[in-house]
Amino acid sequence: MRQAGCTLVLTALVLGLTSAPGFAERNLVPTLERSFDVCPERPAEPVWMQEIPLRQAYQRVLVQDIYRAQNLERIVETGSCACEIRFPSWDDAEGAFREHHASDERWEMLQASDAYNRRANDVRLAAKAICEAAGNW
Template sequence: MTRATTLVCSFLLLSGTIASAERDLVPTLDNQPDVCPDQPPEPKWMRNTEARDAYKRLLVQQIYRFQSMRRIVDAQSCTCTTRYPSWEAAEAVYFDRYSSADYWDVVEATSDFRRQANELRKEALPICETAGNW
C-alpha cells in the first residue's frame, strides 16, 4: 500500500512541476536574427503563399540559400550584404525556370538546391565564423 501511495505522490509532484515549467514558457513574436539584423525580408508574394503551395516557397528559399553559400565561397567573404542580398536573383531563377513546373519537378529542384547549398556550406561556414556572421 505504501508503494502505491508513494507512486501517486510522485506522480502528483511531477505533474505539478511540469505544469509550472509550461507556465514559464512564453512565446515571443520577436524574430530578430542573431547575425546581420538588416536581412531583407522574403518577398511579399512568398509570405502570402497559400499552404498548398508552400513547396514553391521552399524552392525559392533553397535557391536563395544556395546562392548565398555560392557568393560567400566565391568572394571568400561573409559580409552581411554577401550573405543576405535582396531576393531578386533567387526570384529570377524561380520565375525563369520553375514557376510553371509541376509539383515533382519543383520538389526535385528543391532537393538539388538543398544538396548543393549543404555542400557549399562546408566551405562557407569557417569564412562566416571568422567574420562573426554565422
C-alpha cells in the same frame, strides 16, 4: 494521527512538485518574431511567399533553397561573409524562381529543390569556414 500528518505532507510535496512545471510552462509565451544572433537585419521573405497556401508550400521551399544556394556560392566566390553577402535581398532568388521554375509542375519543383540543396551542400563547408573566420556563422 501521525500517519495522517505524513500523508498530508506527502500530498503537499507531490502537489508542489507537479504544479511547479505547469506554472513555469504557462509563463512561456511563444512568439512569431524571429531574432538572430548573426546578421539580425536580414531581409524578410517576399510577402507572397509568406502568404502562399499550404498546398503550394513547395514553391516557397524552392525559393528558399535557391536563396540558400546562391548565398553560400556568393560567400565562396567573394571570400566574404559580410551580412549583405550572406543575407542579401530575395530579388535574385525570386527572379531565378520566376524565370526558370514558376511554370513547373510540383514534381519538377521538388527536383529543382533537390538540385539547389546539392549545390548549397557542395559549398557549405567552404562558406562556413569563411563565415566562422568573420564571426558570422
